[in-house]
Amino acid sequence: MDAQLIAFTGVSAGLVAMPGADFTVVVRNALVSRRAGIACALGIGAGLLVHVTLAVVGVAAVLAAVPALFRALQVVGGVYVLYLGVQTLRQRHTDVADTPEDSTARPLRQGFVTNALNPKASLTFLSVLPQFVPAGAPALPRTLLLALIVLAIAMVWFQVVALLVDRLGRWLRRPRAARAVTLVTGVALTAFGAALLAGPLSAL
Template identity: 40%
Template sequence: MFGIHDLALFVVSGLLLNLMPGPDSLLIMTRSATQGWRAGSAATLGIASGTFVHILGAALGLSAVLAASATAFTVVKLVGAAYILYMAIGLLRSKAQDGVQAPLALAPLPYRKIYAQGFLTNVLNPKVALFFLAFVPQFIDANAPHKALAFIILGCIFNINGTLWCHALALFTGAASRRVKLHPAASLWLKRTTGGLFIWLGVKLALAKQN
């Protein structure tokens, strides 16, 4: 439907990526630890808003450039597969000491400023835009009639799942305060599991026959 394929694989991959620690999760944990779960949720909503900006920008840009060319879209998919393999190698080479430590204390802020902080943290991160351009097209058929619509649907699924996880992280961190941190061994396990999945996905996509 809508030219989308392997939706279950997309959802699983997205969930693993959302579970991995990064700048967004660190901001949420920090704000939840210092001001409570509502502050973490405010940061989460800002991050989700920033993600929608990346989704819409990537979808519209991709549609404008590639709408008339299935061949060009296939090239984008292959370049994206190569980028996924590059990310996978980096994840597999991760070391245990790369784990996210306990959040640092920050001065309290109004929720609207925390929202803006989450928004800017996400929307100004070029790696997020690059991720969507590389990852999402892998699950859209090259001959799909409405690529932008398929892109937006997949992006929304990814963003909704990520927002639910981030709200849960805010609630959990707020309840446990500063004692919460992701153990380095757990962080390493998540990174290597995701790296292994991405190796398989990248090879599968690179070798797949295009429609």
């Protein structure tokens, strides 16, 4: 592995592991069950695949060139994350063990939508990926390799988060601890949603 790939791996790991809506929604679902947390993590990976694909084919450049489209996606993403936050806060008095676990479809969808509706991810990839393509090297193969590295890191990281939360579930699912964690995740998701909305709304 060359020095640029090592550097890119470090940068990508930092970007992926940075606490945000993705991290919070995985914790929220992993408190319900290991299966829900893993499904949510897979959904986030699918959302990242959308962003990476957009960056590789250059479609993300359209978001940067058309501010109105970018702001519209920010508003939609912010509203969805805000909705998740409010729903979480409303459930803070519900025993996690009593939460229905009928399928993995819901957490999978939550993970995907939370990540896919964040247009900043596409712009981040669009701005970071080219920095690690050596001058004169074929851009497409290198960019695809970088994209695979990001996806691999994300899949490992969010699976680890889900499994760790599940492993600590014996303590985290106790009524008092569960209410505290649910309150924190609800507030965090609400804050992330509000932050996503603040930018585009202030530009109106």
